[in-house]
Amino acid sequence: MSMSDLRYDLKAISEMIKPGSKVLDLGCGDGTLLEHLKITKNIIPYGIEISSEDIEKCIARGVPVFMSDIDKGLEDYKSNSFDYVILSQTLQVTKKPYKVLSEMLRVGKRCIISFPNFGYFSIRFFLLFIGRMPKVKILPFNWYDTPNIHHLTIKDFFIFCRKNKIRVLKKIYINFVIKRCLFIKVFPNLFAQHGIFMISK
């Protein structure tokens, strides 16, 4: 697999990770990211996934995967047992985001989180002018069959971190349409489609 095949946010995530580290990917999907990190960064990969289909793909890739529901917690894992815990495009899907985040911060020395930004201008416009639940490129589902149950904006995330004394070590803002543009950096909550953050206690 070449780097360009990786979803853009996965690429940004992999650039944050130091070689040789222990990495736990929550909701690791088909194991694309972990396999990539194993090959390029020689990491020790661990995945947690709930979908049987994805688990089979992980096994076929040689990525060790544990079938479990991350909403049920990470109680079986010791504190600080991983260098990185990743939650890529999954936070908004969890039933208890607060519990998931605090558990991540417990078992991981550093956590990497990426999520679609509900404050993105096209989402705001959709709601404002059409008056319906936004159905846009980054959130393509109807309200009645979306896996996304806890939407948040980049601003929400910062407030959450401040309130819970979580340190934000790195932040990356992504917009697939306008790619590199000063607007994204200056007004991320309005112009970033996705936010990626490295946090720690």
Place this chain on the structure above:
Amino acid sequence: MKKDSVGIVKTKYLEFFSPPHELKLESGEKLGPVHLAYETYGTLNRTKTNAVLVLHALSGDAHAAGYHRSTDKKPGWWDIMIGPGKAFDTHKYYVICSNVMGGCKGSTGPSSINPITKRTYGLSFPIITIKDMVKAQKALMDHLGIKKILTLVGGSMGGMQVLQWTVSYPDMCHSAIPIATAPYLSAQSIAFDEVGRQAIISDPYFKGGNYYKSRKKPSRGLAIARMIGHITYLSEKSMHSKFGRNLQDKAKYSYRFLTDFQVESYLHHQGDSFVKRFDANSYLYISKAMDYFDISQGFSSMNETFARVKAKYLVVSFSSDWLFPPAQSKRIVNALRQNLKFVSYVDVPSSYGHDAFLLESETLTRLIKKFLATVSKEIL
């Protein structure tokens, strides 16, 4: 015979541990000579790295695949998984299955003749453990010249042997697939085993285990033990969908102590057919070996137990299995993960209960094929 069958196969026999080199058992006693019955399917490659060791459950035997005679109605017990193109593809792998020590299908057990007294062992046969069974299998691997086993696989008691192998002989195990098993037998399972054993021991024909020369055998006791076993192999849901409250060959209740319900008839059938193929003493010895199993025995913790293992694991449990529940498999996986070992864990959704490890062959085939493809790349 189907194209994906290994065809006609023959059980082979080997003798090890002849005095004065007896096998030292965990109990401290010695046993020798030990015969092992085993079958092999496929061809061992030049580098001897394509061996798959299949470990059977309580009532299994060495005949895992194919047919002994062309007139046989049923193939070996795991034929659905072993053969050309199947999960354990005999075009690629060399599959070995041996009858456990203590068994009654060709390997040395309580129904064998004690070479010293020239009489059947009966209850004078020493108590054996899962570790002892594995020790005997190790001798078989040595005999075949296999230093590294590509994968070890087994369900239930077979899974216990898989775990024991990876802990006892870490350098010999490249990968391992323990299915529907546990790091130790739970109190609940020991309880069921004990009821089964008491049924056998209380049978008037048991005679302290010395029934081999009698015309009457402790068949009732053994059948009851098997009936109890079968209840634990199914789930409430699978029993309900299989039998419900349906009556057997009748429209009305008999109002007598006869077989009214289908589920009763099923259990009777399982019990009656079991006694034709299994020895009551073997049942006592093997179920006791399962009761004694605790992989962490001799270690300070479960984590320490798995600290030195080298195999890559694929651990599989089944959601409705209450005899070897998923939580037990998770204990194994957690200990492995704490030690940063390579382990994948799948809890297969199934309503078949413990029996699922023999029935969910499609899911198992998909998982095992993928797992084997990646682990075999490393040594084939």
